[in-house]
Amino acid sequence: MTRQIGEVILDLQNVSLSFGGVNALTDISFDVREHEIRAIIGPNGAGKSSMLNVINGVYRPQAGEIILRGEHFRQMNPYKAACAGIARTFQNIALFKGMSVLDNIMTGRNLKMKANIFQQAFWMGAARREELEHRAKVEEIIDFLEIQHIRKTPVGRLPYGLQKRVDLARALAMEPQILLLDEPMAGMNIEEKQDMSRFILDVNDQMGTTIVLIEHDMGVVMDVSDRVVVLDYGKKIGDGSPDEVRGNPEVISAYLGASH
């Protein structure tokens, strides 16, 4: 492994989020270091997705702070988060269903495209060159994730496992520094899970991307992550290396008590 875990890049402090009477997150603090794979685990409804949604600003917490590379935010918004180098995938795949795989991934390049609307409209040199450049980058990602064969397929027609992969491809096209993955392996068979684990490790290793990963499959979590946060009913009940977390009695009881 060439990667070296660095300084804290993302720090969440005392984050609380509620919906009406439901406390989705209660006073959660944890940090994420550069280049690490940080897992968030917990039973269904524990608040894992809510946590990711707070990080990229889909949800706005009532209390707490998000500190990104030393800069303090009360709340994020998804566009600002994207500009700050945070990419994500969604638990319920949120691909652009009417568009081809290639077009979906190309949208991930949007922030990096500089040609203005008139250059694009009149198909001028600058816009055309840019399109080709970004297309080349997207082809690299397509090769990396081994989805060459479905490039032109409308994503709505793909099986679930491949859609998850395209979702990851679109996020990677942003060349993010931080990648948030919400259950990237849910609903996959063993082989697909192995492929996905390998891709996640490769992204982290080769591109140095910091990854925050929500995953249900304990085996996978223990294999790939550097540190693990455990949530239960919106509270943090554990935080540490996979081994530490596995030995934590509170975590064990949360998992034994939960049905999933």
Added chain:
Amino acid sequence: MGFFLEVLIGGLMTGMLYSLVALGFVLIFKASGVFNFAQGAMVLFAALAMARFSEWIPGWLGVENLMVANILAFIIAAFLMFVVAWLIERLVLRHLVNQEGATLLMATLGIAYFIDGLGQTVFGSDIYKIDVGMPKEPVMVLQGVFEGGLLINKEDFIAALVAALLVAALALFFQKTATGRALRAVADDHQAAQSIGIPLNRIWVIVWCVAGIVALVAGIIWGSKLGVQFSLVTVALRALPVVILGGLTSVPGAIIGGLIIGVGEKVSEVYLGPLVGGGIEIWFAYMLALVFLLFRPQGLFGEKIIDRV
């Protein structure tokens, strides 16, 4: 046979204009979920701007040439429509993000009345004319094929051609450019689009600008034919049944819906009109839309509306 074809072609030519205006509706609805009742007001406002500026410019700048005055007036009117689009996004839509459909609809009704009023205050409320040199005389075509040939209205033909070209250009833009791709992304999923760094606000301004240009072109065509007057608003609202027919979220639906309604209006007026005493053209589109609302509310091509959490 020749006569039927004449009616059919006449209907297709009118229909193309409906398609164009319907496209304005569909783009805004797809991108922002707003059903834009102000489209008719925008057509009137754009036509007023075009008529009055082309009238004022020769006096202001001393240009005698009608063509030059028209081109300048077009540029100014287009610019005005961009300003209107930008203001609507800035002052209204931005503050209504994630509101209920009914709220947004009321907002566009408010915008419609405001634009109506503003247009008439600034530009006056008489009947004005737009003269872009449209030929008024009809032509005979295909004289070898049909006895007596087909009588085609040249003005309608040019109008339909312009509308078709604009529709094609817009379709190309949305299929082939990065901005078009971003727009389609926003239409599919707001949240995902924002999360990959597509700025919703900018996309909204763009679709309102497109709707503004569509309104301007439609305003010029109808204005030069009917005169620029308040009734242009109702002419433009004929595109409402078109989008109900074609489906609010479907670009091909808008185009085909426009053609169906254009043809349906003309054919029923000519062949059924005498039986019921005429006037079918006025309500045909609305009745067809009503039937669709009852039996196929998503339109011919629209998707079933499924709410995602």
